[in-house]
Amino acid sequence: MSYSQNPRLPRIRMQAVRLYRQGWSARKIGRYLGFHHTAVMKWVRRAAPLRKRTVLPTLSSRPHSHPRALPQEIIGAIIQERQRHGRCAEVVHYELGQRGITVSLSSVKRTLARHHLLKKKSPWKKYHRSGERPLALKPGDLVEVDTIHFWEPQRFYVYTLLDVYSRWAYATVRARATTRDSLWFVRAAQDEAPFSFTTLQSDHGPEFASGFSLRAGVPVRHSRVRKPNDNAHLERFNRTLQEECFLHLLPHPKKFQLLLPDYLHYYNFERPHLGLDFKTPWQWCQGVD
Numbered sequence: 040m041s042y043s044q045n046p047r048l049p050r051i052r053m054q055a056v057r058l059y060r061q062g063w064s065a066r067k068i069g070r071y072l073g074f075h076h077t078a079v080m081k082w083v084r085r086a087a088p089l090r091k092r093t094v095l096p097t098l099s100s101r102p103h104s105h106p107r108a109l110p111q112e113i114i115g116a117i118i119q120e121r122q123r124h125g126r127c128a129e130v131v132h133y134e135l136g137q138r139g140i141t142v143s144l145s146s147v148k149r150t151l152a153r154h155h156l157l158k159k160k161s162p163w164k165k166y167h168r169s170g171e172r173p174l175a176l177k178p179g180d181l182v183e184v185d186t187i188h189f190w191e192p193q194r195f196y197v198y199t200l201l202d203v204y205s206r207w208a209y210a211t212v213r214a215r216a217t218t219r220d221s222l223w224f225v226r227a228a229q230d231e232a233p234f235s236f237t238t239l240q241s242d243h244g245p246e247f248a249s250g251f252s253l254r255a256g257v258p259v260r261h262s263r264v265r266k267p268n269d270n271a272h273l274e275r276f277n278r279t280l281q282e283e284c285f286l287h288l289l290p291h292p293k294k295f296q297l298l299l300p301d302y303l304h305y306y307n308f309e310r311p312h313l314g315l316d317f318k319t320p321w322q323w324c325q326g327v328d
Contacts, residue, residue, distance in 0.1 A: 043097065044097065048097060049094035049095050049096045049097060050093070050094050051072060052082045052086075052094070052095035053082075053086065053092065053093060053094050053095045054072070055068050055072055055074070055079050055082055055083075056082055056083055056086040056095065058071070059079065059083050064076075065077075065079040065080050065083075082095055109142065109146055109150065113135075113140060113142055114150055116135060116138075116140055117131060117135065117142070117147055117150045117151065118150070118151075118154055118156065120134050120135060121151055121156050122156075128144065128147045128148045128151055128157070129144065131147055131151070132144045132147045135147070168261075169260060169261055169262060169263045169269075170260055172240075172260065172269070173237075173238050173260070175202075175203040175204040176204070177204060177234075178202055178204050178205045178207065178233075178234035178324050179202060179204075179232070179234040179235050179236050179237045179238075180203070180204055180237050180238060181202070181203040181204070181237075181238050181240060182200060182201070182202050182203070182236045182237075182238065182239050182240065183200065183201050183203060183239075183240045183241070183270050183272060183273035184198070184199070184200050184221070184224075184225065184239055184240065184241045184247065184273070185198075185199050185200075185241065185242065185270060185273050185274070185277065186198055186199070186216050186244065186246060187199060187277055187280075187281070188216075189290040189292075191290060192289070192290070192291075193290075193291075193292070195212060195213065195214055195290075195292040195295075196212070196213050196214075196215070196216040196220075197210055197211070197212055197213075197280075197295060198210060198211050198212075198213055198216075198220070198221070198224040199273060199276060199277055199280065200224070200225070200228045200273075201272055201273040201276045202232070202234070202320075203272050204323075205234075205315075205320045205323045205324045206272070206276075206312055206314060206315060206320045206323070207232060207233070207234075207307055207320040207321070207324060208276055208303060208306055208307060208320070209227075209228040209231055209232065209303060210280060210299055210303060211224060211227065211296070211299060212292045212295050212296040212299070214292065216244070216245075216246040217245075217246055218246060218247075218248060218250040218251045218254075220246065221241075221246045221247055221251050222251060222254055222255065225239065225255060225256075233321070233324055234324065236257050237257060237258075238257060238258050238259075238260055239255055239257055239258070239259045239260070240259070240260045240261070240262060240269070240270065241259065241260075241261060241262070241270075242261065242262050242270060243261055243262070243264065247259070247261070279306075280302070283302070284298055284299070284302040285298075306320070307319065307320045307321055308320075308321045
């Protein structure tokens, strides 16, 4: 009988075994279910130690050996090199070549996958195409959005936003980081900003997923994967916020929220900025024709 992936076949096999145990002959069972009697007897022998099973699963068609299979010594070297530093398959392949071990890159990847040593991309994680980064020629041309996560003593998030051209900033505390929270934050920031947002830029966090992009009201550009420099201005503001506003405080959402309005007023209206020729973001915005 040819190999089959019929999802009902495991249960049919066990039905044939039960009929055989009830006294039916293999030929009678074969005629009744539409299989050859030798297949029925094979199922009966397989099911002998499986008295309490309700199905007789389909065995894998994978061959037990292959004349061109990798030697166990090379497989062990691949696994050992991976576990030594946790590097990717390309680096493992290079290191093995340096040691004089000849093996193809595809064999390295296949071996790591079979031993569950590859970190595969989640099917639920959808990356967005970044597109061309717009030039920040006036306030609002490129506005970066991000979140700072705090886990102890309780979990909460600080949403941050920064205009690349003027360095005008906004931040607030939220108990959760969801698409709804992100949309609320952007609208609140737009109400406070002295200019209109033209383009938003965020990372690939779940709070800035497709729902955020569709409902933000302005075009959303996602930063390139593993390129934190795309959001460098906002990452620097996040550090400044934590060093100048939150440094001597235990993480607590209510305390942070009480301090944020005064600090944001100081940052936007009083604090000289090196990147703005010692002007404040507000002064830089007013200097635009």
